[in-house]
Amino acid sequence: MKATYKKYILNFKRPSGTSRGVLTTKETWFIILKDGEQFGIGECGILRTLSIDDRPDYEEKLKWVCENIHLSKEELLAELTEFPSIQFGLEMALKSFEAIHPFQLLPSKFTKGEDKIPINGLIWMGEEKFMHEQIQQKLEQGFSCIKLKIGAIDFEKEIALLQSIRKKYTATQIELRVDANGAFSAEQALEKLQRLSELNLHSIEQPIKQGQHQVMANLCQHTPLPIALDEELIGVFSVTKKEELLQTIQPQYIILKPSLIGGFRGTQEWIDLAEKYNIGWWITSALESNIGLNAIAQFTYTKQTNMPQGLGTGSLYTNNIESPLAVKGEFIQYIPTEIWGVHSILK
Template sequence: MKATYKKYILNFKRPSGTSRGVLTTKETWFLIIKEKDKYGIGECGILRTLSIDDRPDYEEKLKWVCENIHLPKEELLEQLMEFPSIQFGLEMALQSFEAENPFELFPSAFTEGKASIPINGLIWMGEEAFMLEQIQQKLEQGFSCIKLKIGAIDFEKEIALLKSIRKKYSAEEIELRVDANGAFAPEEALDKLQRLSELDLHSIEQPIKQGQYQEMTKLCKETPLPIALDEELIGVFSVTKKEKLIQTIQPQYIILKPSLIGGFKGTQDWIDLAEKYDVGWWITSALESNVGLNAIAQFTYTKQTQMPQGLGTGSLYTNNIQSPLAVKGEKLTYQSQETWDLNSIL
């Protein structure tokens, strides 16, 4: 069995704004395992400045994995504790290699094309007119759950934008989620959450920057609007520390990005703890290509959750990997009759 890796740059169709800046490209690495005519493929994707494994020795670690692919899976994953995206890529590649079909990692009614996954529509930050245009498009496509990134333009303009949606659509018609990506200062956060709560929102992701445990604990206790932890989960490696974080902060929700928190195993650890402490959760992609998105979607389907997931990122790129994944209305589907095109990878 031999393993290799290949770097791949994904190009956004249009610049996509977050509170950490505007994205035009996204780096990812494909991990490929081969033995005779059998192969498996995984994706190791980092988000620069956000992933805990955005470090100078990243490719060195990928090379190490390829040289040591013969080691037991558990030993490899243990050695990759501080590289959650490589953990995920390795888990994916091994599962792909062992599967009857390398792209059906978790065979189910989803991969047979008989079931779908409800997803939210994602609205990127930008000028007010651009955000309104995106919202209109998502509503026309049939989405009943919309997630807006906030915190980059003037807060009053964002409030006005949300108010304009609520004038047209009630909370029963459109579920609104907002993601601040840590943009609020702790001293102003509660006031802003109070104002946002008046707009019948579902939740807010990461209102303040991660690592401010005391402030986040206080916010989750006093908030009039449910808070979902996202970046807060990054870099929390041991199950003991994960449990301490959930017990201490007591969030209303947690958001799980397998590439950022240690793949299927890391995600399952968080799900088990969330359910133990009665914390809601949902899974989202971290801007992977369709290879990673496919694995995340199949894993998510096995959890049988009815809550809209954050898996609608497949159409963001001009050079994504052609796949059977498709968004139909507000559902992610797997069109099993469609094929994968791996010419740019293999």
Template sequence: MLASYHKYILNFKRPSGTSRGVMTEKETWFIVLEQDGKKGIGECGILRGLSIDDRSDYEEKLIWTCDNIYLGKDLLWEALLEFPSIQFGVEMAFQSLESETPFLLFPSDFTEGTKSITINGLVWMGKEAFMKQQIEEKLANGFQCIKLKIGAIDFDKELQLLRFIRQHFTPEQIEIRVDANGAFSINEALNKLRQLAVFKLHSIEQPIAKNNMNSMADLCKSTPLPIALDEELIGVFTTYEKEELLLKIKPQYIILKPSFVGGFRGTKEWISLAEKHNIGWWITSALESNIGLNAIAQWTYLQHNLMPQGLGTGALYTNNYECPLKVSKGQLWYDNDLNWNFDFHTLEI
């Protein structure tokens, strides 16, 4: 078996804002396996400034992984514990190599095109008018669940945007999720949650920054609306540590990004623990290309979670790979009339 790695820069169609800043491009890495004339591909979806494996030795670890690919995916997963995005890329690459075609990883009714995955419509941070425009577009496109990034503009203006939605749509018509990306200070968080709860939101992601475990536990205990942990899960590697975190904080939900939590195997560990302790969960992508998004979507369908998932990021880039995934009326579909425009040879350039 031969293994190689390749860097690829994804360019955003328009600058995309979070409370951590504005992104214009996204770096990603592909691992390609070749054996007996077949090829497989996996995506290592690192997000600089957020991924736990955003380290100076990242490329060095990719070289080591390719040099030791003979170990197989299970031993490599164990060896790459501190590099969850590479764990995921390796898992995906082996699954791709073993599959009938490189991009049909988990055959199902979803890949047959007869079933879809309900997803949320993502509204990026920006000026009030831009955020309102995005909201109107998502509603017009038939989304029944909208996720707003908050915490970057004036909080009163963010409340006005939520008021705008609720003036036109009841909670039964449109589910609203908000994501603060840890933007609220510990002292102001509960007061802000009370103001947000007026709009009957589904949940808020990561209201305060990670690594404030006692404060987050207090918030989850007294919150007027459900709290979902996201960044809090990054860098929690062992099963023991994962369960300890859930028992300490007792969140209402956790949000799982395979690129951040150790691929499918790491995600499955979190799901098992969440269900053991009656904690809800859903899966989101982490701004991967369509190669990674395709793998996550196919696997997510097999988890049989009917909540809206966070898998609608495929149209963000000018230079993404065309693929069979398409979004229609708030549903992610696999359209077999659409083809991949991916060529392995282009990675060698």
């Protein structure tokens, strides 16, 4: 078996705003395994400035993996502890290579096209008018759970935006989740959570910047609105440290992005601990191409959760990999009769 890697730049259809800035492109890397006609492909979905493995030696580590692909899976993953996106790419590529169909990594009713996964509609930050347009579009598409990124425009405008939705739709009609991406200051967070809680929201992701464990623990203890940890999980490698974090902060939810927390294995460790401590969770993609999204969706389906997941990012790019994944209404599904357009990557 021969292993190679390839860089790929995804282009956003329109600039997408987060509290860390506006994105126009997204870099990703593929690990390709080949042996004669047999192949496997995995995506290393790094997010620059956010991923813990955004390091100068990233490509060097990819090269090392390809040169040492003869080692056991355990040996390779152990070497990649501090490179969660490469861990996931490797796990994906190996599963792909071993599978009967290289894109059906975890065969199920989902990959047969017989079942689907509920997802939330994602609203990007931007001018008030643009955010209103996105919300209207998602509602027309049939979404009953909407996630809004907040923290980029004036807080009062964001409150007004949420109020305008609540005037039209009750909490039973539309579930609203917000993601602050750490935008609130520790001093103002509780007051802002109080204001947001009056709008019957489902939860808020990462209200303050990660790394302030005692402050976050205090917020989770006194919050009038359920808090979900997101960035807080990045860079926590050992099961012991993961358990320590959850025991200290005691959040209401955690959000799992396999590319940022060590793939299938890392995600499962967090799920096991969350369930041990009665903490809710859901899985979210992290702007991967359809190759990474496909693996995340198939893994998510095996967890048999009815909560809407964050898997609606496949339509963001002009040059995404053609795939059988489709979002219809508020569900993502896999249409096995459709084809994968990976020829240019496999060359």
